[in-house]
Amino acid sequence: MKVKKAELVTSAPSLVQAPNLEGMPEVALLGRSNVGKSSFVNSLLNNKKLARVSNTPGKTRLLNFFRVDERWMLVDMPGYGYAKVSKTEQARWGKTMSEFLEKRENLRLAVVLLDIRHGPQKIDFETLGLLAEIGLPRLIVLNKADKLSRSQQIRAVGEAARSLEMARTDVLAYSCQTHAGRDEFLRALAPWLQAL
Numbered sequence: 001m002k003v004k005k006a007e008l009v010t011s012a013p014s015l016v017q018a019p020n021l022e023g024m025p026e027v028a029l030l031g032r033s034n035v036g037k038s039s040f041v042n043s044l045l046n047n048k049k050l051a052r053v054s055n056t057p058g059k060t061r062l063l064n065f066f067r068v069d070e071r072w073m074l075v076d077m078p079g080y081g082y083a084k085v086s087k088t089e090q091a092r093w094g095k096t097m098s099e100f101l102e103k104r105e106n107l108r109l110a111v112v113l114l115d116i117r118h119g120p121q122k123i124d125f126e127t128l129g130l131l132a133e134i135g136l137p138r139l140i141v142l143n144k145a146d147k148l149s150r151s152q153q154i155r156a157v158g159e160a161a162r163s164l165e166m167a168r169t170d171v172l173a174y175s176c177q178t179h180a181g182r183d184e185f186l187r188a189l190a191p192w193l194q195a196l
Contacts, residue, residue: 001186006045011062015099026073026106031113033079039176072193081123109192116142146175
């Protein structure tokens with residue numbers, strides 16, 4: 001599978017303002033604040049300026065809908081676990097995320113981005129627990145793979161798969177810098193994007 005065209009359709013503060021996709025499959029992108037979700041969007045969709053990248057954690061505060069090849073939608077969600085916002089704001093983000101994941105009819109898959117150097121944290125396990133409760137399939141992407149050697153990447157993928165009790169094929173290494181892992185990710189994604 002190739003990505004030829006991608007565009008930001010809209011940014012929505014809640015499920016109510018989310019666009020009507022008329023059967024277009026969606027993939028949700030989740031991850032802790034500052035794990036590199038915006039960089040991942042730009043790398044995956046082959047457009048450096050599509051998602052705003054910031055060194056400041058918590059930059060993504062809305063549901064950002066990216067239409068890909070007029071076939072499917074990638075939804076970049078607010079990062080979770082960022083402590084430097086008010087409890088009210090954290091609660092609002094949590095409610096928005098839960099509502100979207102539970103009620104969005106076209107949602108096919110959750111892609112959870114983790115930092116390959118640190119593996120899953122407590123909050124990642126909580127998020128994956130929520131996805132399991134909902135019954136939403138998930139794919140794990142270990143970002144920042146360029147920070148490790150190839151042998152360290154292989155070990156990190158194996159360790160993450162074991163700790164998350166997931167098949168090794170559902171845990172992939174990825175580098176936004178070099179785009180290593182991009183083709184593998186798109187191949188893993190393809191079966192989830194069949195027309196509704």
